[in-house]
Amino acid sequence: MSHVHRPARLLDPGLCLTLRPMAYPAFFEMYRAAIKNTWTVEEVDFSTDVGDLRGRMSEAERHLVQRLVAFFATGDAIVANNLVLSLYRHINAPEARMYLSRQLYEEALHVQFYLTLLDTYVPDPDERHRAFAAIENIPSIRRKAEFCMRWLDAVQGMERLDEREQRRRFVLNLICFAACVEGLFFFGAFAYVYFLRSRGLLHGLAAGTNWVFRDESAHMRFAFEVVSTIRREEPELFDAALTSDVQAMIAEAIDCETQFAEDLVGGGVAGLSVRDIRQYLEFCADQRLATLGMPRRYGVKNPLPFMELQDVQEVANFFERRVSAYQVGVTGQVVLDAAF
Numbered sequence: 001m002s003h004v005h006r007p008a009r010l011l012d013p014g015l016c017l018t019l020r021p022m023a024y025p026a027f028f029e030m031y032r033a034a035i036k037n038t039w040t041v042e043e044v045d046f047s048t049d050v051g052d053l054r055g056r057m058s059e060a061e062r063h064l065v066q067r068l069v070a071f072f073a074t075g076d077a078i079v080a081n082n083l084v085l086s087l088y089r090h091i092n093a094p095e096a097r098m099y100l101s102r103q104l105y106e107e108a109l110h111v112q113f114y115l116t117l118l119d120t121y122v123p124d125p126d127e128r129h130r131a132f133a134a135i136e137n138i139p140s141i142r143r144k145a146e147f148c149m150r151w152l153d154a155v156q157g158m159e160r161l162d163e164r165e166q167r168r169r170f171v172l173n174l175i176c177f178a179a180c181v182e183g184l185f186f187f188g189a190f191a192y193v194y195f196l197r198s199r200g201l202l203h204g205l206a207a208g209t210n211w212v213f214r215d216e217s218a219h220m221r222f223a224f225e226v227v228s229t230i231r232r233e234e235p236e237l238f239d240a241a242l243t244s245d246v247q248a249m250i251a252e253a254i255d256c257e258t259q260f261a262e263d264l265v266g267g268g269v270a271g272l273s274v275r276d277i278r279q280y281l282e283f284c285a286d287q288r289l290a291t292l293g294m295p296r297r298y299g300v301k302n303p304l305p306f307m308e309l310q311d312v313q314e315v316a317n318f319f320e321r322r323v324s325a326y327q328v329g330v331t332g333q334v335v336l337d338a339a340f
């Protein structure tokens with residue numbers, strides 16, 4: 001069974017089962033780090049959120065929340081689908097597939113979180129069904145889903161990555177889901193949550209989002225590590241045409257997300273403008289491009305001060321999560337990494 005042996009390159013077709021010697025220890029370390037960050041939906045306390053929605057929020061703010069939750073309800077399911085149909089199939093290293101298995105679980109957890117959120121926020125069954133059908137009924141959400149599906153379809157039917165063109169298509173799929181879906185659509189969505197938190201609203205949503213934010217940041221780190229591994233092994237794939245395809249893809253993702261922003265805050269939510277959200281997306285896009293080793297394009301500052309705080313929050317959150325991971329029954333020693 002020659003296919004079980006370690007291939008020369010990460011994208012070479014097959015089912016590699018060789019964990020020792022380990023070719024890509026960085027992926028295994030990411031898997032271990034993810035296990036240490038276990039959380040559960042049951043830990044999130046939504047008790048004050050319902051009161052906020054009923055009594056402390058304007059009609060425009062309630063509309064924002066409803067649309068946001070409608071997007072969340074389907075976004076992670078699309079990512080999970082791509083994980084199985086594209087990434088798990090083609091990234092041929094067992095340690096990388098261990099990470100992807102863990103990520104798949106985390107995406108299911110996110111779906112569970114947003115399902116619980118939606119059930120809690122939208123008690124009326126008819127309204128709830130409409131929210132779950134958002135992908136068909138709400139144009140700004142449908143457009144984002146179509147964008148994802150186009151890049152998912154681009155790799156469908158590819159059993160193996162034998163040709164350069166197939167490898168290139170896979171790299172674009174990987175970059176799309178990491179940089180545009182997790183890195184822009186989700187980061188854009190998190191911005192609304194932290195805007196509301198900065199107003200003292202929806203603490204349950206913000207608490208769960210802290211965990212999701214942390215997970216999504218890790219998913220991106222993994223995907224970008226895969227990209228830089230492929231670049232090391234096959235630098236010829238990363239030519240000027242790829243950079244320009246990635247730039248066009250990111251520009252389109254920003255347009256999709258801006259349309260979503262017009263839908264969410266276009267009716268006038270005090271303190272949050274479509275312009276600021278677009279600039280925040282451009283700021284994030286530059287970070288994604290820099291991580292990919294591609295030139296920055298937008299040259300803008302982060303216009304949302306409450307997202308700066310998020311970095312600090314993440315460090316505090318890191319320690320909290322160790323405690324909660326311990327409480328939910330992770331056995332063995334829970335020790336802090338030397339870096340912290």
Ligand SMILES: [Fe+2]
Nearest residue numbers: 076106107110
């Ligand atoms: Fe997710």
Ligand SMILES: [Fe+2]
Nearest residue numbers: 079182216219
């Ligand atoms: Fe993710």
